[in-house]
Amino acid sequence: MRRKLAAGNWKMNGLAASLAELETLAQAPAPHQTDRMICPPATLLARAVNVAGEITIGGQDCHPQPSGAHTGDVSAAMLADAGATAVIVGHSERRADHHETDADIRAKAEAAWAAGLTAVICLGESLAQREAEETLSVIAAQLEASTPDGATGTNTVIAYEPIWAIGTGLVPSLDQIAEVHDAMRAQLVARFGATEGKAMRLLYGGSVKPDNAADIFATSNVDGALVGGASLKAADFQAIIDALDAA
Ligand code: PEP
Numbered sequence: 001m002r003r004k005l006a007a008g009n010w011k012m013n014g015l016a017a018s019l020a021e022l023e024t025l026a027q028a029p030a031p032h033q034t035d036r037m038i039c040p041p042a043t044l045l046a047r048a049v050n051v052a053g054e055i056t057i058g059g060q061d062c063h064p065q066p067s068g069a070h071t072g073d074v075s076a077a078m079l080a081d082a083g084a085t086a087v088i089v090g091h092s093e094r095r096a097d098h099h100e101t102d103a104d105i106r107a108k109a110e111a112a113w114a115a116g117l118t119a120v121i122c123l124g125e126s127l128a129q130r131e132a133e134e135t136l137s138v139i140a141a142q143l144e145a146s147t148p149d150g151a152t153g154t155n156t157v158i159a160y161e162p163i164w165a166i167g168t169g170l171v172p173s174l175d176q177i178a179e180v181h182d183a184m185r186a187q188l189v190a191r192f193g194a195t196e197g198k199a200m201r202l203l204y205g206g207s208v209k210p211d212n213a214a215d216i217f218a219t220s221n222v223d224g225a226l227v228g229g230a231s232l233k234a235a236d237f238q239a240i241i242d243a244l245d246a247a
Helices: 016-027 042-051 076-081 092-097 102-114 127-131 135-146 174-192 194-199 213-217 234-246
Strands: 004-009 034-039 056-059 086-089 118-123 156-160 201-205 224-227
Touching: 004 086, 004 156, 004 201, 004 234, 016 034, 016 042, 016 234, 034 086, 034 234, 042 056, 056 076, 076 102, 086 102, 102 118, 102 135, 118 135, 127 135, 135 174, 156 174, 174 194, 174 201, 174 213, 213 224, 213 234, 224 234
Parallel strands: 004 034, 004 224, 034 056, 056 086, 086 118, 118 156, 156 201, 201 224
Antiparallel strands: none
């Protein structure tokens, strides 16, 4: 019932020449049950929209205010104006580098909705929290505090991204992924009701590659992936899309 989602986060990577990768992806046959999204750096966003075809384009972050004296920031309205339909909020790199709190992320998600964007809300535990067996409580607290009231299957996607798995080649076991995703699903159903709680897509992120994608996508309550490094090359991301569409 939920369409799958393969979302690529280019982070602070990509110059104009990188749009050739997106063009290659856009020329591939459309998957049957999988939506595709690329989140390029803000500098490429409008140009990415022009070559993306059926692939949707998202921002990587937004300011909670629609406009104002915030040098260097980009608002959700600006992203929408450039052609984005979604924005990542609360990526662990933003939480770490910019000291973003759950309250900040909740405000950004609300700003995204106000601009008509889907908010891709990221959550994840540190290695120390994982080793202290705090993962479920950490994720539950982040999910509760980062997700605004009014979340629906249309306006919100949740991405579980263990911090220690991002860009490291380390991946939780399939049981560990399932445990977190099942807990997130139960929490969303309890808070938002069965219809919307079951409609929200839950992505796994953290070192998803072509060779581990199929197993991850066969895991309980995994509706897709948020992919960093492997989204930069069309061939790698296409292999992940194909694995997801076949799962
Ligand atoms: C990410 O940064 O969202 C991510 C999942 O990165 P990677 O796939 O490179 O681990």
